[in-house]
Amino acid sequence: MTEAIDLALLKGTPAERETTSAALLKTLKTRGVAKLKNHGLPDELVEEMFEYTRKFFNLPLEDKMIAKHPPESTPNRGYSYVGQESVSSISGYEKGLPRGKAIRDIKESLDMGSAHDSLVDNIWVPENKLPGFRRFMEDFYNSCFQVELQILVALAKALGISETDMTTLHNKAENEFRLLRYPAIPAAELADGTATRIAEHTDFGTITMLFQDSVGGLQVEDQQKLGTFHGVECTDKTEIILNIGDSLQRLTNDTFRAACHRVTYPPTVKVGSDEIIPERYSIAYFGKPNRTASLFPFREFITPATPCRYDDITAWDYNNLRIARLFS
Numbered sequence: 001m002t003e004a005i006d007l008a009l010l011k012g013t014p015a016e017r018e019t020t021s022a023a024l025l026k027t028l029k030t031r032g033v034a035k036l037k038n039h040g041l042p043d044e045l046v047e048e049m050f051e052y053t054r055k056f057f058n059l060p061l062e063d064k065m066i067a068k069h070p071p072e073s074t075p076n077r078g079y080s081y082v083g084q085e086s087v088s089s090i091s092g093y094e095k096g097l098p099r100g101k102a103i104r105d106i107k108e109s110l111d112m113g114s115a116h117d118s119l120v121d122n123i124w125v126p127e128n129k130l131p132g133f134r135r136f137m138e139d140f141y142n143s144c145f146q147v148e149l150q151i152l153v154a155l156a157k158a159l160g161i162s163e164t165d166m167t168t169l170h171n172k173a174e175n176e177f178r179l180l181r182y183p184a185i186p187a188a189e190l191a192d193g194t195a196t197r198i199a200e201h202t203d204f205g206t207i208t209m210l211f212q213d214s215v216g217g218l219q220v221e222d223q224q225k226l227g228t229f230h231g232v233e234c235t236d237k238t239e240i241i242l243n244i245g246d247s248l249q250r251l252t253n254d255t256f257r258a259a260c261h262r263v264t265y266p267p268t269v270k271v272g273s274d275e276i277i278p279e280r281y282s283i284a285y286f287g288k289p290n291r292t293a294s295l296f297p298f299r300e301f302i303t304p305a306t307p308c309r310y311d312d313i314t315a316w317d318y319n320n321l322r323i324a325r326l327f328s
C-alpha cells in the first residue's frame, strides 16, 4: 500500500492543491483505495470514536437490542446483531454478475444518519446506558461531512468537473454512518467458505471514509488487475481509508470504478488453523448524493468514445434497489 496522502495540502499553495488532487485521483484509479492523513479530524477525536464504539458493542445484547435495526430498512438505522445482515447477496452488483452464493457475515453493526434527516430518525440506546454516546456520534457525523466535502472538491478538481456541481449534489448530508464489530471467532469457523467477516461488495454511495483498528483483514480489489485483492494494513488507526462507491462510478460514467472490498482473515492468522481470530472494530462513513439527486453521469464524461452507460435514476431509487437485494 502506498504512502498516506497528506490532505492538509488541499489548503496549501495552488501547486500543492493540484498535486494532492492528482495523487488522490491516481491512487483511487489504480489501487481502489487511498489512505489519508492530516484530514482535519484530530487524533484524539478518532481515538475517542473507537473508544465509544468499543463501549457500545460491549453493552449487554439486551441493551443493544433496544436500538434494534428493523428487519427491513430504507435507509439503514439501528443495531444489527451478528447474522442479521449478509452482504454477499450484493457481491458483483455493478459488475452485472448474478447473485453470488450465500455467505454469512460474522459482524454486528450500528447504523446512523444525520440527526436532521427529514425522512427517518436515528435509533439510540437510552442515554443512561451509554452517557454522551449520542451527542458524540452526532458531532462526529457532522465533522466527517466537512471532510467529505473537502474530498469531493479535490476529486472534482482532479476530474476537471465543476466543484459546485459536485458539492451541490451532496449538500444535504443524507449520508450513513456505521460502527462495526467483528467478534473474535475460531479461524475454523471461516474455513469452509460459508462464513466470513464481511463478504466482497462495493459500497452504494459516492465515497466511503473508513477507520480501522490494527487487527487487519481488510482487502481491496486492484483496479487494474480485477480479481486480485491487496491487504489494506493499518499503519495508524487515525488515518482515513478512502474508497469509491457505486454512485460515483455512475456519475463519472466509469471513469472511476467502485472499489470492491471485503474483510477476511487478518494476515497474522493462518487460514483453517485452530487459532482465534481477534475481534476487530471499524467505523465507516458513507458519503452519498442527496436522495433526490440524479445519478445520471456528468456531461463531461459522455463522449463519442465513452457513450453513456447508465440510466437516469435518483440516488434514492438506486439505494432502494440495492437495499431490496440486501434484505431479500
Ligand SMILES: O=C(O)CCC(=O)C(=O)O
Residues within 6 Å of the ligand: 178, 180, 198, 203, 210, 212, 218, 261, 262, 263, 281, 282, 283, 284
Ligand atoms: O470493516 C471494514 O473494514 C469494512 C466495512 C465495510 O466494508 C462496510 O461496512 O461497507
Ligand SMILES: [Fe+2]
Residues within 6 Å of the ligand: 201, 202, 203, 261
Ligand atoms: Fe464496504
